[in-house]
Amino acid sequence: MTITIKDLALVAGVSYSTVSKALxxxxxxxxxxxxxxxxxxxxxxxxxxxxxxRLVSKESKVIGLIWPTLERVAPSVLVTKINEEISKSSYxxxxxxxxxxxxxxxxxxxxxxxxxxxxxxLNDMPATSPLPCLTYGVxxxxxxPVIDVNYQGAMNDAVTYxxxxxxxxxxxxxxxxxxxxxxxxxxxxxKKAMKNFGIYQEDHILDTKGLGWxxxxxxxxxxxxxxxxxTAIISASYDISAGLIRALRQENYMIPNxxxxxxxxxxxxxxxxxxxxxxxxxxxxxxxQAMVQTLTRYIKDPDSVPAVQTLTPVITERxxxxxxxxxxxx
Amino acid sequence: MTITIKDLALVAGVSYSTVSKALxxxxxxxxxxxxxxxxxxxxxxxxxxxxxxRLVSKESKVIGLIWPTLERVAPSVLVTKINEEISKSSYxxxxxxxxxxxxxxxxxxxxxxxxxxxxxxLNDMPATSPLPCLTYGVxxxxxxPVIDVNYQGAMNDAVTYxxxxxxxxxxxxxxxxxxxxxxxxxxxxxKKAMKNFGIYQEDHILDTKGLGWxxxxxxxxxxxxxxxxxTAIISASYDISAGLIRALRQENYMIPNxxxxxxxxxxxxxxxxxxxxxxxxxxxxxxxQAMVQTLTRYIKDPDSVPAVQTLTPVITERxxxxxxxxxxxx
DNA sequence: ATTTGTAATAACAACGTTGTTATTTGTTGT
DNA sequence: ACAACAAATAACAACGTTGTTATTACAAAT
Numbered sequence: 001m002t003i004t005i006k007d008l009a010l011v012a013g014v015s016y017s018t019v020s021k022a023l024x025x026x027x028x029x030x031x032x033x034x035x036x037x038x039x040x041x042x043x044x045x046x047x048x049x050x051x052x053x054r055l056v057s058k059e060s061k062v063i064g065l066i067w068p069t070l071e072r073v074a075p076s077v078l079v080t081k082i083n084e085e086i087s088k089s090s091y092x093x094x095x096x097x098x099x100x101x102x103x104x105x106x107x108x109x110x111x112x113x114x115x116x117x118x119x120x121x122l123n124d125m126p127a128t129s130p131l132p133c134l135t136y137g138v139x140x141x142x143x144x145p146v147i148d149v150n151y152q153g154a155m156n157d158a159v160t161y162x163x164x165x166x167x168x169x170x171x172x173x174x175x176x177x178x179x180x181x182x183x184x185x186x187x188x189x190x191k192k193a194m195k196n197f198g199i200y201q202e203d204h205i206l207d208t209k210g211l212g213w214x215x216x217x218x219x220x221x222x223x224x225x226x227x228x229x230x231t232a233i234i235s236a237s238y239d240i241s242a243g244l245i246r247a248l249r250q251e252n253y254m255i256p257n258x259x260x261x262x263x264x265x266x267x268x269x270x271x272x273x274x275x276x277x278x279x280x281x282x283x284x285x286x287x288x289q290a291m292v293q294t295l296t297r298y299i300k301d302p303d304s305v306p307a308v309q310t311l312t313p314v315i316t317e318r319x320x321x322x323x324x325x326x327x328x329x330x
Numbered sequence: 331m332t333i334t335i336k337d338l339a340l341v342a343g344v345s346y347s348t349v350s351k352a353l354x355x356x357x358x359x360x361x362x363x364x365x366x367x368x369x370x371x372x373x374x375x376x377x378x379x380x381x382x383x384r385l386v387s388k389e390s391k392v393i394g395l396i397w398p399t400l401e402r403v404a405p406s407v408l409v410t411k412i413n414e415e416i417s418k419s420s421y422x423x424x425x426x427x428x429x430x431x432x433x434x435x436x437x438x439x440x441x442x443x444x445x446x447x448x449x450x451x452l453n454d455m456p457a458t459s460p461l462p463c464l465t466y467g468v469x470x471x472x473x474x475p476v477i478d479v480n481y482q483g484a485m486n487d488a489v490t491y492x493x494x495x496x497x498x499x500x501x502x503x504x505x506x507x508x509x510x511x512x513x514x515x516x517x518x519x520x521k522k523a524m525k526n527f528g529i530y531q532e533d534h535i536l537d538t539k540g541l542g543w544x545x546x547x548x549x550x551x552x553x554x555x556x557x558x559x560x561t562a563i564i565s566a567s568y569d570i571s572a573g574l575i576r577a578l579r580q581e582n583y584m585i586p587n588x589x590x591x592x593x594x595x596x597x598x599x600x601x602x603x604x605x606x607x608x609x610x611x612x613x614x615x616x617x618x619q620a621m622v623q624t625l626t627r628y629i630k631d632p633d634s635v636p637a638v639q640t641l642t643p644v645i646t647e648r649x650x651x652x653x654x655x656x657x658x659x660x
Numbered sequence: 661a662t663t664t665g666t667a668a669t670a671a672c673a674a675c676g677t678t679g680t681t682a683t684t685t686g687t688t689g690t
Numbered sequence: 691a692c693a694a695c696a697a698a699t700a701a702c703a704a705c706g707t708t709g710t711t712a713t714t715a716c717a718a719a720t
Contacts, residue, residue: 004676015700020678030698050439052676054381055705067425083427092436095397095425097413106422109380217576246547250580334706345670350708360668382706385675 003046011044012037023048054111061090063295064107064131065116067097072211074238074265075118078136081288082116089296100125107131114295117144119182132302134295136287138181139308145298146308147291149282151182151264154313155189158234158262158280159197161315166324167232167260168199173219173244174236174264176207183211186236186264203228208240216243224251231324232260238267245274256322266316276318282311333376341374342367353378384441391420393625394437394461395446397427402541404568404595405448408466411618412446419626430455437461444625447474449512462632464625466617468511469638475628476638477621479612481512481594484643485519488564488592488610489527491645496654497562497590498529503549503574504566504594506537513541516566516594533558538570546573554581561654562590568597575604586652596646606648612641 005023009016014033021029022037029037054060063086065079079095086093091113096103100117107115108130117125119137133144138151155172162170172190175183187205194200206223208215216235220243235241241263245255253259255275263270266281290311298305335353339346344363351359352367359367384390393416395409409425416423421443426433430447437445438460447455449467463474468481485502492500502520505513517535524530536553538545546565550573565571571593575585583589585605593600596611620641628635 002676006676016676017678017701018699020676021699024678028698033698047438049385049676050441051381051384052705053678055379055385055676055707056678058705080427087428087432093427094436094440095427096423097410097425098417102417106424108377109422110424111380246576332706336706346706347671347708348669350706351669354708358668363668379706382675383708385677385706386708388675 002049003044004049005046008037008041008044008046012040058111060111060113062092062094062110062112063114063116063292064103064110064112065093065095066100066103066118067095072237072239073242073269074267077238077267077269078284078287081284082291085288085292089292091292091296104129104131114299116291116295119180132295132299134291134298136291138185140181145294145305147287147294148308148310149182149287150310150313151185152189152192154264154280154282155186155234156193156196157313157315158264159190159193161280162232162234162260162262162321163197163199165232165260165321168324169204169230170194170199170232170234171204171206171223171228171230172234172236173206173208173216173223173240175209175211175215175240176205177209178211183236190234204230208236208243211237211239213239213242213246216240217247218243220244220247224248230259232262232321235261235263238263238265238269241265241270241277242273245277249274256320260321262315262321266314270316271318275320277320278316278318280315281313283314283316286311332379333374334379335376338367338371338374338376342370388441390441390443392422392424392440392442393444393446393622394433394440394442395423395425396430396433396448397425402567402569403572403599404597407568407597407599408614408617411614412621415618415622419622421622421626434459434461444629446621446625449510462625462629464621464628466621468515470511475624475635477617477624478638478640479512479617480640480643481515482519482522484594484610484612485516485564486523486526487643487645488594489520489523491610492562492564492590492592492651493527493529495562495590495651498654499534499560500524500529500562500564501534501536501553501558501560502564502566503536503538503546503553503570505539505541505545505570506535507539508541513566520564534560538566538573541567541569543569543572543576546570547577548573550574550577554578560589562592562651565591565593568593568595568599571595571600571607572603575607579604586650590651592645592651596644600646601648605650607650608646608648610645611643613644613646616641 005016005019008019012019018029019037022034023041065082083093096106114132117133117135119135125142128143135142135144135146139146139148159170172187174187176187191200206219208219216239224247235244248255248259255261261277263277263279264281266279266283270277270279290309294305294309335349336346339349342349348359349367352364353371395412413423426436444462447463447465449465455472458473465472465474465476469476469478489500502517504517506517521530536549538549546569554577565574578585578589585591591607593607593609594611596609596613600607600609620639624635624639
């Protein structure tokens, strides 16, 4: 049989409401009785009944997250970070790997306080949800707050960075076939930046037709088999970069001596690649923090939160980019 | 304001206990009133309060799963299948990506009815848990039921299959550095089977020193750079196979003409590889089913369930294995 | 016509909390 | 010594369900 506050009350010789207050550290109960009760609770191994608490308090202190694609690294890293961030606050996180609607229903049953939805689902997003939601990706016409990243700015930073290293022949490799707006933004940003510098050419954009590492690999193989030889490549994501590096190394290209590589997705995992990749993007930690902070604020007061929040990307230098004509190292 | 059974009772002109019974399809209420109440509930968009239900019923109808490694494909597929299987029953599944202890505590708070734990965690497994648990992997001395697979048998099947195709020079590629017993079993099974046929040699076993695709890739590259040329390779997992195939293709080995490949992990995704891989192992569907069925049974009656349940592996033929001396196709 | 039996529904206690209101106890000031 | 007041605690009503027990209504049986 589990122990309830009534059991504690009996032992402590006080009423159960006093026990409740003591455990919630209320100022209405004398410090010494408080301590005594807390001690007894600990001794008896008391654990509050969550269902009962929720029945009265209306809050679950839980945030639900609908898992995006299972297969890719960058989203996994982000989810992990979000989880960390949520754990730091008074919330917990649970995941659902079900479709959007199903997940939403389940989360509603659970009375989670808020839901995080990834951009991928935006198409079948409900116009309205009974739960406070937050989305990650490019703003569409959702009624929920969005955490966005300045993807175009990121690509501009990347191009500028390479330009200043002396590169003029820069390629972009990414998925152009998706309707994921984040990917579209990246490609558009690259194009714009290149045009700014007056070094844009059609064939500088390579389509992976997918977001997996293998897509990146195959696209790179196609590039290598073509006559085009850029001095630097900007990749649209971690997974694509993984394939890119794989293909380049296989053909004995030295990075960054023969070719510079700069990848989107500012995650620490970039350092673990065969060649630690210089990367651009909003740092995952920052994204995670913004998401969790915004959502918790939104839960408390929906009006206190901006509709869109666009994070600023930064470049994290590692060792995959070199100045042109520097055969040794960066 | 949310709608409760009391609201429904008011509208229907009955007592709220009647409403409760009607919604639970009790035989104590007249069919017509039942229908009427159900209709009203639907119209008014009634949704039962989960916390209240749980407070009285003691059941959550939820199974918690502690997420294993985020990065690998095979576990992801299994988790997805488990989720499907759970959805079919009256249960739902939630995931936690936190460490074992933290997850367990959270699940306890949630009063989940059962927990699924993967073998990876077995080392810091508590001797006892307040929650019904089920583990997946090789039996250790846990007090909980275990779903196991006959890994040695699987490897024996694999070796036999290839032997019958005429192969005598068969290599095994897998992670030997881990203390994951499942991996150890696979290697042991291979060795034993090879010895049975009298074709075992030390250097037939290749250590990937890891379970990621890249580990498989690197180990294969090392193999290719060595003088040893097996006619067939048995891989210990999907991800290792992914790297294996990658490396082989890169060196222009044709599969199965130049070399046969047989992979552990009987998941449908094997068909999506560059070359659809013949694979061995207990089918994921079967594993998932066994896990969910056993756990739900265990929840109801802990004594009705065997301590260990060992599933029988099967070979699923695809197109990566050929008889030796068959240069066209299998 | 009155009892008996049963089908249908109503009433109500419980589940374990929290927040509000009521009561007791103790202290201070006159 | 007794108001007046504050501090500490007790009492109790919620929260939204479910299961048990009590009541009603109505049919069949004597």
